[in-house]
Amino acid sequence: MIVRSQVIGCGSYLPERLVSNAELAAMVDTSDDWIVERSGIRQRYLAADGEMTSDLAFAAASRALESAGISGSAVDLIVLATATPDHTFPATATKVQRRIGMKHGFAFDVQAVCSGFVYALSIADNFIKTGQIQTALVIGAETFSRILDWNDRTTCVLFGDGAGAVVLRANRGKGGSQDRGILSTHLHSDGTHHDLLYVDGGPSSTQTVGHLRMEGREVFRHAVINLASVVGEALAANDLKASDIDWVVPHQANRRIIEGTAKKLGFPMERMVMTVEKHANTSAASIPLALTEAVSDGRIRPGQLVLLEAMGGGFTWGSALIRI
Known part of the structure; x- marks a missing residue:
């Protein structure tokens, strides 16, 4: 038998403010046609004033836990991938840990920018496979709008804010590609x-x-x-x-x-x-x-x-x- 990290729940969160290409065209020298042709993007969501990466992460995590049918107290590990943490330290993951009611285990951030979620997933998977934990919450959360130059039309039109999360749990299988x-x-x-x-x-x-x-x-x-x-x-x-x-x-x-x-x-x-x-x-x-x-x-x-x-x-x- 071999231990696999099974996805037992997932969830996501987008801020309320939707910004269309037309709205951006009123701010910088661009157009809907220009943005769509070069990127395929038609809209994005931006975090509200005072809405932080931890807020987005917590909302997505809560939905993932609900999807998995477990409470935050059952989580052993949180790995949060972000390039836009709330603060230089402590890790944004520890703020999520407190808010979901996780009293044990450990939580930390991973910074690999757009690859961050795959990196975080790999880290959590290895902790599960080695038997150190049973259940992990893996989150990707960003407020990229806070690091954009809104005068640079080549970059500011490409990014948005949001968060997504999955819950992983140890699952014993036969070791083949048919294992979940x-x-x-x-x-x-x-x-x-x-x-x-x-x-x-x-x-x-x-x-x-x-x-x-x-x-x-x-x-x-x-x-x-x-x-x-x-x-x-x-x-x-x-x-x-x-x-x-x-x-x-x-x-x-x-x-x-x-x-x-x-x-x-x-x-x-x-x-x-x-x-x-x-x-x-x-x-x-x-x-x-x-x-x-x-x-x-x-x-x-x-x-x-x-x-x-x-x-x-x-x-x-x-x-x-x-x-x-």
Whole structure:
């Protein structure tokens, strides 16, 4: 028998304020056509004044726990992926821990930008597989609107705020690809590309939050190559073909990146879960937001094979193969 980390619940949260491309066009030199053509984005949600990453994370976590049918007191571990924490310290995860009533175990943040949720999932999975914990809450939550330069039309139109979460629980199976749970995770990083996607601030450098800076064309080129590679790695590790995968839930950065990756790997677009049009790029929150939507509307069903993949600043990138 082998221990797998089974997804037993998922949940998401979006702020109330919906901002259309037309509203942004009144603020910066852009247009709905320009944004849609280059990214596929039509709208995004922005956190309200005073609404913090921990608030979004708590809301998504509460819904995931409700979906799983358990209380916060049953959770042994919280791993919260975010590039926009409430404070430099303590970890935003510990604020969620307090609010869900988790009195034992431990909680911490992970920073891998848009790949953060896959990183967090991998960490929680390893704690479960080694027997150190039984139940984990994995969250991706961002308030990216707080680090955007609203005068830079090439970046401010691409991002939004939101949160998503999954509950993992130890499940004993036979060890084959038919077991429900996380089958494998694959993580990578390459620090030589720092200047292509970064934030120009931080407590150690400028003592300011800073703003997001990006070389879009170069990021696009690396994204398609790296994502195709790490998806191929997941398939090879499990002796599977692209046709064996029921659904791909990619990081929702840009429609063209998703299409390029699908084409390179031979995945039909009908099996790619797409929410970028409605949510924009919510960084670490994008995969759990998309996953929750596809589970909620019935597309993703128990027993299906689901492949997650993401790339973010650093560069970081990774994939996870799950039988739901």
